[in-house]
Every structure is written in C-alpha cells, then in structure tokens.
Amino acid sequence: MQIHKIMALIDEHNAKLIVLLCHHNADPDAVCAAFAFSRLLKRLRPKLNVEIAAAQGPSRLTKFMLKSLPIKLTTHPRIEEANVIVLLDTNTIQQLDEWAERVRASDSPLIVIDHHARHPETERLATMCVSDEKAASTCEIVYQFFKEVEVKLEEPAAKALFLGIAFDTRHFILANSATLKTVADLIDAGVNAQEALPLLSLPMNYSERIARLKASRRAKLLKMGKWLIALSHVGAYQASAARALIGLGAHVAVVVGQREGEIQISLRSSRDFHEKTGVHLGRDIAKPLGEYLHGMGGGHSVSAGANGVGNVEASLKRCMRLFKEKLK
Numbered sequence: 199m200q201i202h203k204i205m206a207l208i209d210e211h212n213a214k215l216i217v218l219l220c221h222h223n224a225d226p227d228a229v230c231a232a233f234a235f236s237r238l239l240k241r242l243r244p245k246l247n248v249e250i251a252a253a254q255g256p257s258r259l260t261k262f263m264l265k266s267l268p269i270k271l272t273t274h275p276r277i278e279e280a281n282v283i284v285l286l287d288t289n290t291i292q293q294l295d296e297w298a299e300r301v302r303a304s305d306s307p308l309i310v311i312d313h314h315a316r317h318p319e320t321e322r323l324a325t326m327c328v329s330d331e332k333a334a335s336t337c338e339i340v341y342q343f344f345k346e347v348e349v350k351l352e353e354p355a356a357k358a359l360f361l362g363i364a365f366d367t368r369h370f371i372l373a374n375s376a377t378l379k380t381v382a383d384l385i386d387a388g389v390n391a392q393e394a395l396p397l398l399s400l401p402m403n404y405s406e407r408i409a410r411l412k413a414s415r416r417a418k419l420l421k422m423g424k425w426l427i428a429l430s431h432v433g434a435y436q437a438s439a440a441r442a443l444i445g446l447g448a449h450v451a452v453v454v455g456q457r458e459g460e461i462q463i464s465l466r467s468s469r470d471f472h473e474k475t476g477v478h479l480g481r482d483i484a485k486p487l488g489e490y491l492h493g494m495g496g497g498h499s500v501s502a503g504a505n506g507v508g509n510v511e512a513s514l515k516r517c518m519r520l521f522k523e524k525l526k
Contacts, residue, residue: 337362
C-alpha cells in the first residue's frame, strides 16, 4: 500500500507545500501523472498546497494537450520552501537540468514515482522510491494509488491518466493486460476515448517533416545478425526522425543531433527486436551512453534517449559498440 506510506511521510513532516517535478521537455505521461497525483493529494489532505513544474517546460505535444486539461504548471517551483519534493516519471535528478542542484541541496524528503529502471544515484538521494518497471507508464502507478485508498476518480484526473497511458503505450500498442484493465476502468470513470485520443496527435509542422526526410536520406544501415540498425543525424526532431526510420523498416534507429556543443541522441526499436534480443534501450544502451557523454541517459525498452557532450561520429561509434556487446 504505497500511497499510505507516502501519506505517512507527508504527515510526519507536517507538510504544507509539496512540489511535484517532471523531467525536462516533459511528456504527457509525466505531466498527467503529476496532475492526477496532485488531485489525489488534495482529496486526501485538502489543506495541502501542491505545485507542479517541468524542467524547461513541457514538450510541444504536452503543450497542445494542456489546452484541453485544467493543468497548471509553474515555471518557478518553490523547491527550497517545499516540505516534500516528488519526482514523477523522472528517474534521475539530472533530468531536472538547472533545478537538479537545488533538489540535491534540499533537506526535505524526496519521493520518486516512476516506471523506469531505478538509477543508483536516485536511490541514494530518495527517501522513498515507488517504482514498477512492469507498469507501461507512471500514470498506471498513480492510478493504483487511487485504488489503494478507494478514492473515486473525477473526470479530469481520469482523462489525464488515460492520456498519459495512451502516450507511453503508443496508443495501447505496448499495453499489457493490466494496462488495458486500467484503461477500461478510466473509461468507466467517464473518459471519452474518441474525444481524448486526438489530443495526442499533434499536426506535423514543416520543420519536422524536413527533419524526418533528412534523417532518411542521411541514414547509414548496419546489419547485426538479422537486425537492421539505422544511424542518422539531424539538427532537431531526433525522436520523430527515429520513429520515422522504424516506420520505414529499421529494427533499431539511432538519431543524433548536436547543438551548441551538446549531443542529443534518440533511440527507438521495434517490439520484435526487444522481445527476441532482450535488449532494453533505456537500461542497456541509453544509460551507459549518457555516462560516456558525461551527461545522462535512460528510457523505456523500445524508446530511449541520451544527452551530454561530445561529437556525432564518436557518439554513434560508442552506441554501436554497446549494441555489439549486447548482441554477441
């Protein structure tokens, strides 16, 4: 009963202000999980003051989605004043960018709620870690909190959880049976799936189209056993470009970008590749790649990213070495 432990910690510190933090460029799962969790906290402790913030703001898709949800994000979270700090869908404080050191310096309890593989540094810093790698999204974990305390979901929170789950499962393609049962419960709680799902379909702009086409034109194909790995580089929209390469037929796509000396790498793979090789992009590739770049990396089994300092060619070579080691 994890939510009871969380509430006990909040009560123990006589918390008045709780700050919920999401990773940089926060996706719908992160922001929606934070929103639903804030609603639950207010239901359980009405006098609590709860702030939600995303390092460097939410993603472009999340901003589009927020137009249809009553979610308010603060750009200046009161980290130093917070009695309790909670990270959602964020497994390392490096993902908080300039807020990372402020969180590290805080004496307040740190709670981590996440569905990614645990990060050693985060485990050392955190007072409590609520993680479940079997969950397809952080929103699923938050939904379980509602069930544990038997609090009925209001429509806005249910809709947010539905959207977060839909996003992280690629519109339920990656969903397991437990995920689909949760989705059914959310629909029973009042979510209109036909109206909600279009909120996750951001119209592709001209620049993104160009980035996808450039990535395809520049792609270098490598064959490892029976697997096709596509390597490419573009200045922006690396994640979208990687998805496009998977759609074109690659089993694995690695797209690198460089801006102002910083390297950004997006990795995607087919579900078939992950299931047959056991390679987890977040744990096995992105995490060590981020360390190599003196930055950070992580993510899901078939979707991950890393960033740091370096050059494009060396980053791709290192990435390929990691794949070769895992595919021996």
